[in-house]
Amino acid sequence: MKPNTIISESARPIWQIPIAALFFTVATFILLFALYDIHLSEEGFTLFLHRLEPCIIFISIAIGFTLTKSIHIDIENSRFRPTYNIGPVKLGSWQTIKNYQYVSVFHQPTIGGDYIFEVNLWYDNNKHFELYEEDNYKEAFLIGFELSEQLNIDLLDATEPNNFKWVDKKEWKAKMASGKID
Template identity: 45%
Template sequence: MNNENIIISESNRPYWQLIIAAALFTLSLAFIVMLFQNIDLENKGKRLAGNIELILILFLLGTTFCSQKRVYLDLKKLKIKASYEVGPIKIGRWQPIKNSEYVSVFLRPKSDGSTVFEVNLWYERVKHIELYERDDYMDAFKIGYNISEKLNIDLLDATVPNESKWIDKNEWKSKINEQLS
């Protein structure tokens, strides 16, 4: 990571999801072609609306199977942008990072019974931005540590419910260096 920007990205989508997305996009394109070939100007009402609705549903489903979330941190300008991306199309807007206080790493239960480690940037006392989500503790913690270092703010380990603790980043850094040696 460089000194001015950080890009946090979800892992790439599995190939099976990309194949489903391609099939859904192909179906929506096929329905668009059929719609224009069989356009009936005298009887367009409900059939036209139904076809357009089906095309939109197929397109949106395809988008969900191939979209990717990225978070961009511009440390020089102190701005952040959460972005959802499909290929070159990026949807998101830059927001200033105001009064950043700390980065937290915590364990969040999911609706299916599994858990993930989530990294959040907390600012203005009670507001936060979800930066990263991963199944692996060390992966999430390294991201949280790097962001807290770049922003020169504290790091909170909240992975054990009701036992949150502030991390001594110098101690943690030396442990990581020992593991790499």
């Protein structure tokens, strides 16, 4: 069993990095201009705040091009840390979870009519920790399977509404060994 695991969204496409850099650069220049031309009066402060509005907009757009989510799992100490990564900056804190019950994989409809598959860790009877979202069933299921194996708990396949079933993990191991995962 691995003592530490990281479940992460896939990296942003390479073309988004220069776009984010451009928006961060423009926001920096707007902020520097606003600070350079600041006047210590009520009218000057109002002008400063109006100049910050586009800066905030550009920073928000840049963050949208760089934001990714990761879950750090410290199995040895029963801790989970969801982090939001904006470039090299990671924001998140550790949460302790005891009494693991099972891992579930289910699908959630999206606004466009497609489905997204979610992997959740259930604990303390009715609480859950959202671990992962993916539009690919196979990838989401493999993440759920691996985590259930590491924690030595059951895996619930809840991808069919009103037809939830517990996964026979021995059968899945055999499928994985033969390479016949559908």
